[in-house]
Amino acid sequence: MSNPFVQRLEGLACLGEADVRTLEDLCKNPRDVGSKRYIFRESSGASSFPVIISGWAARHQILRNGGRQITRLMLPGDAYYFDATPDSPLHEEVITLSSCRFVQIPHACMERAIKACAPISTAMRNYGCMENAILSSMVVNIGRRDALERMAYLICELHLRLEMIDGAVRDDEFAFPLTQDDMADVLGLTPVHINRKLQQLRQNDIISLRSKRMKILDLPKLRQIAGFNSAYLTQGHSEPHREMVAA
Amino acid sequence: MSNPFVQRLEGLACLGEADVRTLEDLCKNPRDVGSKRYIFRESSGASSFPVIISGWAARHQILRNGGRQITRLMLPGDAYYFDATPDSPLHEEVITLSSCRFVQIPHACMERAIKACAPISTAMRNYGCMENAILSSMVVNIGRRDALERMAYLICELHLRLEMIDGAVRDDEFAFPLTQDDMADVLGLTPVHINRKLQQLRQNDIISLRSKRMKILDLPKLRQIAGFNSAYLTQGHSEPHREMVAA
DNA sequence: CGGAACATTGACGATAATCAAAGCGAGTGG
DNA sequence: CCACTCGCTTTGATTATCGTCAATGTTCCG
Structure with missing residues (x-):
């Protein structure tokens, strides 16, 4: 079975064979973890980001009164790709909600891929837009239903x-x-x-x-x-x- | 006073002089409108997107029961830049909340600028990430406070x-x-x-x-x-x- | 001056939160 | 194999935050 992350990006931009190979290279060496494990912790200077290969994960924030809000459910193929040069500290963490297989992609590698392959750049930009759309619909859902x-x-x-x-x-x-x-x-x-x-x-x-x-x-x-x-x-x-x- | 959109992007990536000029070219011919005017309506095949130069606007969705949820307040320098090739219909509209000056940037022109100038591409990608962060915090705000x-x-x-x-x-x-x-x-x-x-x-x-x-x-x-x-x-x-x- | 949009107030109702206890089910260890 | 535990689900009773409805006030503008 092919890589769900690559498939996702193929749906977001027209990738060539070389682009696909580049992406597949980035997804080597997946890791397996159990449920309720953090795979990304708050740390501004994080040098890599997680991509879900199988299983479910979530981005969430914990509030000072102990409350918790999940901001994004991550399904296979989803990534927590954020601003590569974040000034603002990231409050979000990524936790697995089931057993998961995932890869950690170093930011530097993704930057390189984006520079080298225009279609990958487009795909990642569109990925951001898609996340945006889902987040908007979450706001509407929670705010008005x-x-x-x-x-x-x-x-x-x-x-x-x-x-x-x-x-x-x-x-x-x-x-x-x-x-x-x-x-x-x-x-x-x-x-x-x-x-x-x-x-x-x-x-x-x-x-x-x-x-x-x-x-x-x-x-x-x-x-x-x-x-x-x-x-x-x-x-x-x-x-x-x-x-x-x-x- | 310099263009707030260009300033915004300068904060998100390191732009060269040529990049700045390209962006300023895109922002020629601003328009003025009064409060509560739509400057972007639901229409999948929209060929341009609005950028706020002065005043406030908002992205919102209207629900079938008449309810309304604003998903994003747009301040000077903010853009409603979405997936350039949207399959899914956009449900969101952009309405002004005060008198506004704004420009409409044709998608094709922005695509060209992105292709030609890598820093602009990076800036737009980071802009998406920033919007993402704001939307996440909105979800937390509405969901758990x-x-x-x-x-x-x-x-x-x-x-x-x-x-x-x-x-x-x-x-x-x-x-x-x-x-x-x-x-x-x-x-x-x-x-x-x-x-x-x-x-x-x-x-x-x-x-x-x-x-x-x-x-x-x-x-x-x-x-x-x-x-x-x-x-x-x-x-x-x-x-x-x-x-x-x-x- | 008159009107429209916006802000304020009060009374009441409903949705969702809180608190607390009991039930269930899967995995563990004796 | 059974008892035991732990995490999760279910249930009931009560509370409170927020919504609804409706009327009155205010400000702004032509």
């Missing part, structure tokens, strides 16, 4: 992102390593509340989630709750999830 | 961003064109709630805000409430704003 909508949206987003990875989704079913605590920290809610809303989705036969496997039973309804999908948005102002059974 | 903390954080962030622009801040005082409705849509709250929390900050002599001018009276306390500032974060787990007078 209620708990049920948020959760539905998250599931829709993950479903879509996973579909773009070889063999990650089959019959709308996929591995889902997040604990309810993790989901709470993604969505800005409490674990207890997550639990209750999950059950609401389950009882309405919209999803099933057991032993770290998620199956979407009713994708249209899930998307409707989430207000996902541009098609839905442009269909005019249809009503939110009124027809759902009350909890 | 209460209303008062959120507002304090927003003010701190804007103060810091404005300080980097020539003449925008003087004695911790600056133009602040946001209405309370705008602030609500930035912070994921309601206007009524914004109003009450603003008063809390005013009554504690932390800020003053009158006729679109913000003055920070007690920056340390404001930052303390917000949990801003890495210095503060690393000072150990000090207590949140307990000493504040209850509303």
